[in-house]
Amino acid sequence: MLIVQKYGGTSVGTIERIKSVAERIKRNVDEGHSVVVVVSAMSGQTDGFIALAAEVTDTPDDREMDLMLSSGERVSAALTAMAIQSLGVKARSFTGRQVGIVTNMAHTRARIESVSADDLKTFLDEGYVAVVAGFQGVNEDMEVTTLGRGGSDLTAVAVAHAVGADVCEIYTDVDGVYTTDPNMVASARKLDKICYDEMLELASLGAKVLYSRSVEVAKNYNVPLVVRSSFNDNPGTLVVKEDDEMEKVAVSGVAYDRNQSKVTIHGVPDKPGLAAMLFQQVAEDNINVDMIVQNVSPDGKATDISFTVPNLESARALKVSEGFASEHGARDATLVEDIAKVSIVGVGMKSHSGVAAAMFKALAENKINIIMISTSEIKVSCVIDVKYTELAVRVLHDAFELEKEPSA
Ligand code: ASP
Ligand code: MG
Numbered sequence: 001m002l003i004v005q006k007y008g009g010t011s012v013g014t015i016e017r018i019k020s021v022a023e024r025i026k027r028n029v030d031e032g033h034s035v036v037v038v039v040s041a042m043s044g045q046t047d048g049f050i051a052l053a054a055e056v057t058d059t060p061d062d063r064e065m066d067l068m069l070s071s072g073e074r075v076s077a078a079l080t081a082m083a084i085q086s087l088g089v090k091a092r093s094f095t096g097r098q099v100g101i102v103t104n105m106a107h108t109r110a111r112i113e114s115v116s117a118d119d120l121k122t123f124l125d126e127g128y129v130a131v132v133a134g135f136q137g138v139n140e141d142m143e144v145t146t147l148g149r150g151g152s153d154l155t156a157v158a159v160a161h162a163v164g165a166d167v168c169e170i171y172t173d174v175d176g177v178y179t180t181d182p183n184m185v186a187s188a189r190k191l192d193k194i195c196y197d198e199m200l201e202l203a204s205l206g207a208k209v210l211y212s213r214s215v216e217v218a219k220n221y222n223v224p225l226v227v228r229s230s231f232n233d234n235p236g237t238l239v240v241k242e243d244d245e246m247e248k249v250a251v252s253g254v255a256y257d258r259n260q261s262k263v264t265i266h267g268v269p270d271k272p273g274l275a276a277m278l279f280q281q282v283a284e285d286n287i288n289v290d291m292i293v294q295n296v297s298p299d300g301k302a303t304d305i306s307f308t309v310p311n312l313e314s315a316r317a318l319k320v321s322e323g324f325a326s327e328h329g330a331r332d333a334t335l336v337e338d339i340a341k342v343s344i345v346g347v348g349m350k351s352h353s354g355v356a357a358a359m360f361k362a363l364a365e366n367k368i369n370i371i372m373i374s375t376s377e378i379k380v381s382c383v384i385d386v387k388y389t390e391l392a393v394r395v396l397h398d399a400f401e402l403e404k405e406p407s408a
Contacts, residue, residue: 041072
């Protein structure tokens with residue numbers, strides 16, 4: 001098999017860890033596999049670089065940031081290659097440019113446009129283990145770019161596609177993807193298999209095992225992913241295209257996000273075009289809106305519009321909303337910060353009925369008030385008071401019996 005293995009910052013966080021990663025790679029080579037390794041910077045390095053830049057200036061130049069940030073992954077790639085070599089296995093490290101990872105021009109958040117991987121393939125054919133520095137590429141001016149925080153996952157998936165790998169293994173410090181946060185619910189169960197869409201929902205909902213964009217790319221190119229631990233030999237969670245078996249289970253996981261705030265504009269005149277104008281202004285301010293709820297009051301003259309945004313953007317969202325309210329004759333705008341979003345996710349929802357009702361019932365039985373609701377084909381989310389987050393996650397995990405292995 002041709003395997004791409006990505007090791008995150010904790011997996012290469014110390015020299016000891018790098019040596020143990022090298023041993024795992026040697027085992028795979030001894031079993032007859034070809035291996036491409038993609039590494040993150042040693043844990044804490046990227047943050048350390050950002051802190052250094054902040055000591056120099058409040059407004060670091062993006063080009064210079066990228067040159068600096070990309071070096072963390074180069075260090076871990078070279079060290080990993082050395083560690084593999086010292087076990088008697090041929091290995092060679094590559095920068096993003098040497099792998100032919102070409103990105104657009106957007107420094108610090110570049111998108112990969114193409115991966116040629118020609119050199120890398122030549123060395124693989126000659127029996128080398130290729131170790132690729134994650135998180136980086138070059139733009140058409142040959143300037144070093146980085147892919148945004150967590151971007152090494154994306155490097156791994158893009159390289160896996162470019163070399164036609166059989167599987168892309170993402171090594172991390174957890175055993176795989178769980179039915180919910182195991183730190184919150186002791187009976188959380190590791191999932192053997194989930195589909196890309198479920199993984200995307202869980203990732204965007206705050207289950208930060210995999211970087212969302214890497215799952216999107218894996219889905220587009222149909223690259224099978226395995227999320228597994230570099231600290232043991234457990235099989236991990238396979239992330240693949242959905243199949244009939246997955247559809248039998250209505251709910252696969254419960255996610256939560258405490259990082260949300262709610263802005264409400266009260267008494268907005270009920271006229272066409274106002275919502276368009278409001279959300280246009282919000283978008284222009286680069287605020288990421290998640291849920292939106294609008295209520296028409298009984299006299300039909302005014303509506304309340306509420307929407308949720310990440311906590312970090314809430315002050316800006318309130319400001320835009322206050323401006324909008326005074327400009328368009330709405331009463332006022334308010335901000336509620338102590339909310340959380342809990343969500344149930346499952347592709348099986350498409351073919352099961354009553355899933356949302358079961359969720360609301362479980363919350364109601366525990367006296368948890370629902371502030372907002374939103375649904376998609378494979379997800380139901382409720383906004384609740386943040387103080388009930390843990391309780392809500394636990395009762396939903398129980399209600400859908402997620403601790404039990406689904407019967408075949
Ligand atoms: N080192 C980069 C970061 O910390 C990229 C990565 O780890 O994937 O965000
Ligand atoms: Mg990471």
